[in-house]
Amino acid sequence: MYRPVPEWADPQVPAETLDAQGFSRRGLIRRAGLFGAAFAAASLASPARAATPATEGNDRAPDLVYLVGDHHNHSVYSHDAKYTFSQLASAGQRFGLDWMVFTEHSNIGHVEFGAALEHREILRARADNKRMLIFQGLEWYIPGAEHCTVFSPPGRHEVELLTRFEKAFDGKLLGYTAGAADHPDTPRNEAHAVKALRWLAEQRRTGYVDDVLVLANHPMRLGIDSPHEMRGWRDAAPGIMIGMEGAPGAQAGAIPGWHPDTNIRGEYTNAPSADSWPGYPREAYVTYGGFDWATATVGGLWDAMLAEGKLFTITSNSDVHRVAQDTWVNGAWPPGENFDNTGHVPDPYDTTEPQPGGDFWPGQFSRTHVGVTRYGYRHVMEGLRAGRVWVDHGHLLDGIDVKVRGEHGNSATLGGRLRARRGERLTLTVTVTAASRRNPYGVLPQLEHVDVIRGAVRGPVADRDDWHAPDTRVAHTADVSGRRGTYTLNLPAGRADEPFYLRLRGSDGKRHGTGFLGASVDPHGPLPHEPGQGNPWLDTWFYTNPVFVDIVR
Secondary structure, three states, rough: OOOOOOOHOOOOOOHHHHOOHHHHHHHHHHOOOOHHHHHHOOOOOOOOOOOOHHOEEEOOOOOEEEEEEEEEEEOOOOOOOOOHHHHHHHHHHHOOOOOOEEEOOOOOHHHHHOOOOOHHHHHHHHHOOOOOOOEEEEEOOOOOEEEEEEEEOOOOOOOHHHHHHHHHHHHHOOOOOOOOOOOHHHHHHHHHHHHHHHHHHHHHOOOOOOOOOOEEOOOOOOOOOOHHHHHHHHHOOOOOOOEEEEOOOOOOOOOOOOOOOOOOHHHHHHOOOOOOOOOOOOHHOOOOOOOOOHHOOOHHHHHHHHHHOOOOEEEOOEEOOOOOOOOOEEEEOOOOOOOOHHHHOOOEEEEEOOOOEEOOOOOOOOEEEEEEOOOOOOHHHHHHHHOOOOEEOOOEEEEEEEEEEEEOOOOOOOEEEEEEOOOOEEEEEEEEEEEOOOOOOOOOOOOOOOEEEEEEOOOOOOOOOOOOOOOOEEEEEEEOOOOOOOOEEEEEEEOOOOOEHHHEEOOOOOOOOOOOOOOOOOOOOOOOOEEEEOOOOOOOOOEEOOOOEEEEE
16 A cells, blocks of 8 residues: 655646745755655555664765654644644645644543544544654653653554553653652652653564654753753663754744743743752753754754764754634533543634734744655654754755765765765765745745854763763854855865764854854854744754764774
């Protein structure tokens, strides 16, 4: 049984019927030789399982097509959200998503009723909408910490995996979350989180489910995800716990005039608390260009983890609950009903009057691009696991392709590892496809610069709470202002004199300054905005995952 590819990849769909972005993406896959049947695949057919990215080596980078998605969405099956499943799926399709994950909050009502009810809707949607991949997942309350996305592909036990996991390991149901009466038992909480991830890995190993992935959500929002916990999660289940949100949802939460003048993009309006890890500076509790401090700080926590030589993927998502200035509200509860005994909140109705909310629709502003060679659920998951990921805000780019090349035909792309001989001269090739249509704000985005960030790989750290990477900095900036269409930058990457990694970043150039760790590290990085003055459309960035360079004899 084969699923059709997206419209932009289907040669039977006339090019003149595509929107500008679809037309652009069609050009990209034509150049990669992956058009039409070459891109189609049985979406339920499992590809060969890749090696753990930390040990994977390759001699030549694959040609990739990037599918756009969002792994963090909430519907009426979450106690604090308001949109129906069909409203969100339709919005995702309208804003160009190829895949999306429904990640409802853990709750008694979800375990007992909601997960099964939502699954019926997902099965119908998969049958009716064969041009978008729809995953069912869970937002896990990590014992003693923040939240994570957990999801698996369609198949046996996809619902049972979530409910079994929820009952046994969810911090909220167990009372192991911040604010709970017995939360301060930190050793127990941290051990239970590690046990949970190992349990998920075991379900994949034994074939109970074909695959499962976990990503940490809004890691710095409360400051309760310590560096040693994040390293512990990553190391407990390599290839399962694969990364974190580089940028949180709720990006519309500080648009001037729509919200209180204290709001920050991403709902990062918190301060250190008794539950926070004490080693984070106060500046870590706000976003920078909409991105989490852990990602946005060159030489910071994300780089410190990458400097160990282990991949840790970033994403960007809507975390949709309530879209800013929409006109819908939740309906009233029938007598005797509540979330715990139904598993969903009442369907919303349209008031025609703007309502409070800080979110965007899936795909409207935040996008995660995953590189695949074929089309299907498990191909998306393998792309995420392999780290073939870049993210953008505001539809800043139509596409970006990154390859690090050696002198002997060897190459690697995002998430990959280039095997280079010591002293070998390397080249970084970046092919950018500029935005070809106006974004939902009505603006044609313009990329102004591409930054190359380089960090030395030093191996495992002695102090697992260290969030510094002192040998990481912006190594080169390319001015691309005014460039349109598709163009290629051939940038020097130096010689392979030591193990290192490269990652990219860029913006619309409207707002940047000295980075958190100083101008010698980052002379023009993202900045926090003044409270209540964070129009996200006027401060957009993209980030890529790293490419590692390993030294071989």
